[in-house]
Amino acid sequence: MTNLTLASVRTIVDKALAYAHEKSFKPIGVVVVDARGAVRMTVVEDNTALLRAEIAHGKAYGCVAVGVGGRMLQKFAVERPHFITALGGLTHDRLTPVPGGVLIRDGSGALIGAVGISGDTSDNDELAAVAGIEAAGFKADTGA
Amino acid sequence: MTNLTLASVRTIVDKALAYAHEKSFKPIGVVVVDARGAVRMTVVEDNTALLRAEIAHGKAYGCVAVGVGGRMLQKFAVERPHFITALGGLTHDRLTPVPGGVLIRDGSGALIGAVGISGDTSDNDELAAVAGIEAAGFKADTGA
Amino acid sequence: MTNLTLASVRTIVDKALAYAHEKSFKPIGVVVVDARGAVRMTVVEDNTALLRAEIAHGKAYGCVAVGVGGRMLQKFAVERPHFITALGGLTHDRLTPVPGGVLIRDGSGALIGAVGISGDTSDNDELAAVAGIEAAGFKADTGA
Amino acid sequence: MTNLTLASVRTIVDKALAYAHEKSFKPIGVVVVDARGAVRMTVVEDNTALLRAEIAHGKAYGCVAVGVGGRMLQKFAVERPHFITALGGLTHDRLTPVPGGVLIRDGSGALIGAVGISGDTSDNDELAAVAGIEAAGFKADTGA
Numbered sequence: 005m006t007n008l009t010l011a012s013v014r015t016i017v018d019k020a021l022a023y024a025h026e027k028s029f030k031p032i033g034v035v036v037v038d039a040r041g042a043v044r045m046t047v048v049e050d051n052t053a054l055l056r057a058e059i060a061h062g063k064a065y066g067c068v069a070v071g072v073g074g075r076m077l078q079k080f081a082v083e084r085p086h087f088i089t090a091l092g093g094l095t096h097d098r099l100t101p102v103p104g105g106v107l108i109r110d111g112s113g114a115l116i117g118a119v120g121i122s123g124d125t126s127d128n129d130e131l132a133a134v135a136g137i138e139a140a141g142f143k144a145d146t147g148a
Numbered sequence: 149m150t151n152l153t154l155a156s157v158r159t160i161v162d163k164a165l166a167y168a169h170e171k172s173f174k175p176i177g178v179v180v181v182d183a184r185g186a187v188r189m190t191v192v193e194d195n196t197a198l199l200r201a202e203i204a205h206g207k208a209y210g211c212v213a214v215g216v217g218g219r220m221l222q223k224f225a226v227e228r229p230h231f232i233t234a235l236g237g238l239t240h241d242r243l244t245p246v247p248g249g250v251l252i253r254d255g256s257g258a259l260i261g262a263v264g265i266s267g268d269t270s271d272n273d274e275l276a277a278v279a280g281i282e283a284a285g286f287k288a289d290t291g292a
Numbered sequence: 293m294t295n296l297t298l299a300s301v302r303t304i305v306d307k308a309l310a311y312a313h314e315k316s317f318k319p320i321g322v323v324v325v326d327a328r329g330a331v332r333m334t335v336v337e338d339n340t341a342l343l344r345a346e347i348a349h350g351k352a353y354g355c356v357a358v359g360v361g362g363r364m365l366q367k368f369a370v371e372r373p374h375f376i377t378a379l380g381g382l383t384h385d386r387l388t389p390v391p392g393g394v395l396i397r398d399g400s401g402a403l404i405g406a407v408g409i410s411g412d413t414s415d416n417d418e419l420a421a422v423a424g425i426e427a428a429g430f431k432a433d434t435g436a
Numbered sequence: 437m438t439n440l441t442l443a444s445v446r447t448i449v450d451k452a453l454a455y456a457h458e459k460s461f462k463p464i465g466v467v468v469v470d471a472r473g474a475v476r477m478t479v480v481e482d483n484t485a486l487l488r489a490e491i492a493h494g495k496a497y498g499c500v501a502v503g504v505g506g507r508m509l510q511k512f513a514v515e516r517p518h519f520i521t522a523l524g525g526l527t528h529d530r531l532t533p534v535p536g537g538v539l540i541r542d543g544s545g546a547l548i549g550a551v552g553i554s555g556d557t558s559d560n561d562e563l564a565a566v567a568g569i570e571a572a573g574f575k576a577d578t579g580a
Contacts, residue, residue: 007482009482010479010480010481010482035478040486042480042484042486042487042488042489043478043480043489043490044479044480044489045478045479045480046467046475046477046478047442047476047477048442048474048475048476048477049442050439050441050442052215053212053213053214053215053216054183054184054185054212054213054214054215054472054474055213055214055235055238055239055474056215056474057474057475057476058238059214059234059235059238062234062237062238078230081229081230082230085229085230088230088233089233092233092234092237097234097236097237097238097240098237098238099234099237100231100234100238101230101231101234102228102230102231102234151338153338154335154336154337154338179334183472184342184471184472184473185472185473186336186342186343186344186345187334187336187345188335188336188345189334189335189336190323190331190333190334191298191332191333192298192330192331192332192333193298194295194297194298198328198330199330200330201330201331201332202331240528340503341500341501341502341503341504342471342472342473342500342501342502342503343501343502343523343526343527344503346526347502347522347523347526350522350525350526366518369517369518370518373517373518376518376521377521380521380522380525385522385524385525385526385528386525386526387522387525388519388522388526389518389519389522390516390518390519390522
C-alpha cells in the first residue's frame with residue numbers, strides 16, 4: 005500500500021480549504037483518514053456547528069470502512085436503507101452516507117485513504133475534497 | 149460568543165411554561181442547552197410520559213449539534229432520511245428532529261444555545277419555545 | 293407511590309442551591325429524578341464544566357436505578373468493583389457511584405426519587421442535596 | 437468566553453510539533469478542542485499507532501468535559517478509580533485520564549479549550565502541549 009504521508013495530507017487539506025475559500029463556501033470541517041481508517045488530520049473552521057468534525061469524519065471513515073465513495077453510500081441508502089442502517093451499527097455510528105466523502109486512490113488505483121468535508125452543500129463539500137485530492141497528485145473517487 | 153447565563157435561561161423556561169399554561173397546552177418538558185450543547189436547565193411538568201425529558205433534550209441538543217432549528221431537521225429527515233439516521237448515530241442518539249427545537253441567537257445572530265420543548269403538538273411546543281426565547285430578549289430560529 | 297410533584301421538586305432544587313450559596317460552594321449542577329428515574333428538573337450554574345449535568349444526573353439516576361444512596365454505591369465500588377462496572381453497563385453508563393446522590397423518601401420510607409449534585413467536593417454536594425430534600429419535608433437517604 | 441480561533445489553534449499545533457521535533461520525541465498525534473469540546477484541529481504524524489488520534493482526543497476532550505487537566509484526572513483515577521470509570525461512560529468512552537491533556541486558559545483564567553498529545557511518554561506529551569499553548573499566548577493548566 006502506498007503510504008499516505010502527513011506531507012501529502014497537509015497538501016490535501018490546504019488545497020481543499022483554498023478551493024472552499026475561492027468559491028466562498030460556508031465555513032467547513034475537513035478530515036483525512038488513511039487506509040486504516042485512522043485520522044491523520046482534521047481542520048474545522050471558525051463559526052461551525054458543534055458536530056462539524058464528527059459529520060466530516062463520518063464521511064471520510066465511512067468511505068474507507070466500506071471501500072466506496074460517499075455518493076455510492078448515498079445510493080445504497082436510497083436503494084437499500086436497511087444495509088446502510090446495518091453499516092451504521094457496524095461502524096459504531098461513524099458513518100455519514102452522503103456526498104462529500106471521497107476516496108483517495110494512488111496511481112495504480114489502490115485505496116490509500118479518504119477525505120470527508122462538511123459545512124456547505126454536500127455537492128460543494130465534494131468539490132472541495134476532489135480539489136484537495138487532485139492537487140496532491142492523487143485520484144479522487146466520489147463513488148459516482 | 150455571548151454567554152448564556154442561568155438568569156437568562158430561567159427567564160426562557162419560566163416564560164415558555166407561562167405561555168403553555170396560558171394556551172392550555174398539555175403538560176410539557178422544557179430543556180435549555182448552551183452553545184456547548186450542555187444542559188443548563190430542565191423542567192418537566194407533572195403527568196408527563198417517562199421519556200419526556202429525553203425527547204425535549206433531543207430537540208434542543210440536536211439543534212445545537214447541527215446548527216439548525218428543528219423544523220429544518222425535520223425537512224432533512226423527510227428529504228434525506230439516511231442523513232438524519234446518521235446524525236442520530238453521530239449524536240449518540242440524542243437527536244429529536246422535529247419542530248419544538250429552536251435555536252437561541254443573540255443580537256448579532258450568533259448561536260448561543262437552544263430550547264427543546266415536548267408534550268403538546270410539535271407546532272405548539274415550538275410556539276412556547278419561541279415565546280420563552282423572545283421574552284428573554286433573544287432571537288428564536290425555528291429552522292423554518 | 294407518593295407522587296413527587298414539580299412543586300416539591302422546585303423546593304428541593306431552590307433550597308439545595310440556597311444552601312450551596314450560603315456555604316460558598318463552587319458552582320454546581322443539580323438534577324432531580326422521580327421514582328421512575330425520569331428527570332423532573334435540572335439546574336446547572338454558570339461557569340461549570342461541560343459535563344456537569346451528566347455527572348449530577350448519573351448520581352441521581354444511579355441511586356434510583358439501584359435503590360440505594362450514592363455513599364452505598366461508592367462502598368460497592370470499593371468492595372466489589374466488578375459489580376459497579378456491571379451496573380454502569382446496565383444503566384447505559386448513566387451511573388456516578390459517589391456521594392452527592394441522595395434518595396428522596398416520603399414519610400413512610402417509600403422511595404419517591406433522588407437528587408444528584410456535582411460541582412464541589414462529593415461530601416459538600418451531598419450536604420446540599422440533603423438540605424434540599426429536608427427543606428421540602430422529605431427524608432434524605434445518603435446510603436451512609 | 438474568549439473564542440478560540442482556528443488561527444490560534446494552528447499556532448498551538450505547529451509549536452507543539454516543533455517542540456516535539458526539537459526534543460526528538462517519538463512521532464505524536466495532537467488534538468485541539470474548544471470550550472464546547474468540539475475538535476478544531478488534529479494532526480497525526482507518520483508511523484504512529486492505529487488509535488493515536490483517539491488517545492490524544494480522549495486527553496483533550498476529557499479535560500474539557502471535567503474541567504481539569506490530565507494530571508488531575510490521573511490523580512482521580514488512582515484515588516477513586518470508580519469515579520474515572522464512571523466518567524469514561526459519561527463521556528461515551530472519550531476519556532484518556534493521563535498527563536498530556538492540558539487545559540487552555542485565557543488571560544482571565546477562563547477555560548477556552550484543551551490540547552491532547554499522545555505518542556511519547558505522557559510527561560513529554562504534556563511538555564509539548566504546554567509549549568504550544570504558551571507560544572500562542574495562553575495559559576496552560578496541566579492539572580498539577
